[in-house]
Amino acid sequence: MLAPAEAVALFEAVLTGFAAIGDAVNVAKTRWWLGQKLVALDRRAEARTHLDAALAEMRARGMVYDERGSWRPSATRPKPGTAAPYHEQALTVFRTYGFTADEQRVAAKLAP
Secondary structure (H helix, E strand, O other): OOOHHHHHHHHHHHHHHHHHOOOHHHHHHHHHHHHHHHHHOOOHHHHHHHHHHHHHHHHHOOEEEOOOOOEEEHHHOOOOOOOHHHHHHHHHHHHHHOOHHHHHHHHHHHOO
């Protein structure tokens, strides 16, 4: 597995390529992975830009991020309750890096 800094360089090159050919879905997917690697490097502002853009594009396309770590149409949603572990993981990230609004949004989803 590549170190986060090496992965960032590769994702940035791939992002440029997908953007050049107008492939919005793969741009969004790449931004998603790039954002995660930037979080690992504590480059939060950059990460937030990429993660927000990726999420906006995927929401606009009706896509969801699934338990296998891939984006797919929301019409094929998993059974209710299967997302809870991923919401818990997201809460940890949001609390750690101070994304308060996102933390509150996800905490509301986990509330009984």
